[in-house]
Amino acid sequence: MSLDATSRARFNLERAAVLLLDATPLGMSILVQIVTGLGAKTLYRCATVEQAREVALNYEIDLAIVDGMAPTGEGYDFVRWLRTEAREPNCYTPVLITTAHTPASDVVRARDCGGHIIIKKPIAPKVMLERILWVAREGRPFLFSGSYVGPDRRFRNDGPPDGVGRRREDLIAAQTAGQQAAAQQTAEAQACAPLPQPEVRQAS
Amino acid sequence: MSHVRFVFPKIRLTEILKTPGGLAVADALERAEAGLATLKPRCLKELANLLADAEAVFADLGPAFNDGGLADLYAVAVRGIGAGAVCGCPGVDEALTSLCDLIDHLRTSGRYDAEAVGVHLRAWRLLMAPGLSQDDARPVLDGLRKVSAHYA
Numbered sequence: 518m519s520l521d522a523t524s525r526a527r528f529n530l531e532r533a534a535v536l537l538l539d540a541t542p543l544g545m546s547i548l549v550q551i552v553t554g555l556g557a558k559t560l561y562r563c564a565t566v567e568q569a570r571e572v573a574l575n576y577e578i579d580l581a582i583v584d585g586m587a588p589t590g591e592g593y594d595f596v597r598w599l600r601t602e603a604r605e606p607n608c609y610t611p612v613l614i615t616t617a618h619t620p621a622s623d624v625v626r627a628r629d630c631g632g633h634i635i636i637k638k639p640i641a642p643k644v645m646l647e648r649i650l651w652v653a654r655e656g657r658p659f660l661f662s663g664s665y666v667g668p669d670r671r672f673r674n675d676g677p678p679d680g681v682g683r684r685r686e687d688l689i690a691a692q693t694a695g696q697q698a699a700a701q702q703t704a705e706a707q708a709c710a711p712l713p714q715p716e717v718r719q720a721s
Numbered sequence: 722m723s724h725v726r727f728v729f730p731k732i733r734l735t736e737i738l739k740t741p742g743g744l745a746v747a748d749a750l751e752r753a754e755a756g757l758a759t760l761k762p763r764c765l766k767e768l769a770n771l772l773a774d775a776e777a778v779f780a781d782l783g784p785a786f787n788d789g790g791l792a793d794l795y796a797v798a799v800r801g802i803g804a805g806a807v808c809g810c811p812g813v814d815e816a817l818t819s820l821c822d823l824i825d826h827l828r829t830s831g832r833y834d835a836e837a838v839g840v841h842l843r844a845w846r847l848l849m850a851p852g853l854s855q856d857d858a859r860p861v862l863d864g865l866r867k868v869s870a871h872y873a
Binding site (some may be wrong): 523524526532541544551605617622645653658660698717 | 728742
């Protein structure tokens with residue numbers, strides 16, 4: 518994901534409609550300076566979840582940068598609402614979540630709200646640009662799975678852990694293979710076992 | 722058994738980024754950094770105000786565990802994270818993150834350590850001192866990390 522800060526490669530954010538949600542005026546100013554510096558011209562600045570919902574219901578959003586809004590974590594609730602309640606295409610909008618700090622009690626909420634990626638504050642412009650380009654390039658699928666609605670968060674598909682699938686047949690096959698390997702190891706160990714050492718006793 | 726559905730939506734941002742014109746990466750980053758530099762005086766003032774608020778909350782905490790008071794202190798500290806890097810004292814962001822970690826640990830375990838909280842606030846003031854180098858700040862930040870990790 519690393520970006521060469523001296524690159525002359527071009528990108529264009531001018532036509533992107535960007536929703537910004539941050540409850541703190543300073544946090545919002547920092548976001549605005551970064552995003553306008555990167556070339557975005559249409560910004561919807563929202564200080565509350567209600568404002569953000571209003572924007573998402575009435576305008577097409579190309580990118581959302583949403584603060585988690587610690588300590589309440591309302592920002593995560595907004596992202597979940599966006600994924601589950603907003604109409605297309607906004608329900609699929611790339612969402613970057615920013616966070617100053619995530620309390621332990623909010624980690625699962627942050628993980629499962631449906632954002633594409635979480636950026637820890639302080640935010641450097643280079644990091645923000647890297648993440649924007651990343652969420653735009655990936656074209657990852659969206660998952661609707663039980664309580665989770667959002668982008669597929671796997672960075673790469675390495676297959677099942679240890680090469681073992683989750684189906685019952687896979688587990689049985691793995692267990693059988695494990696038992697066969699163990700039996701073979703035992704047989705080999707017995708075949709190669711050293712001769713018993715003679716008992717040595719101290720002469721009295 | 723849960724049902725999983727995959728959708729492959731077309732992301733408009735992908736096409737927008739490719740449209741002709743726009744900015745070179747180097748120029749865009751320079752513009753963004755220049756924009757952030759204009760916020761430096763405001764960030765310094767905001768951090769100083771937050772520090773005063775945090776010290777006032779800390780003074781009212783008392784010697785025993787006070788969940789509401791710690792929540793108030795957390796709410797003040799968390800607002801400052803991100804401002805330090807903009808105003809040229811990135812150590813403040815680290816110190817505030819450590820303070821938020823500490824408060825989170827204390828609230829989770831129902832404990833209180835006034836010294837541990839107090840040292841973070843004193844460090845916050847120190848790290849805002851003009852002319853403090855990164856090398857000077859490093860041992861302070863390492864110490865704060867040890868304090869907050871002690872309660873993890």
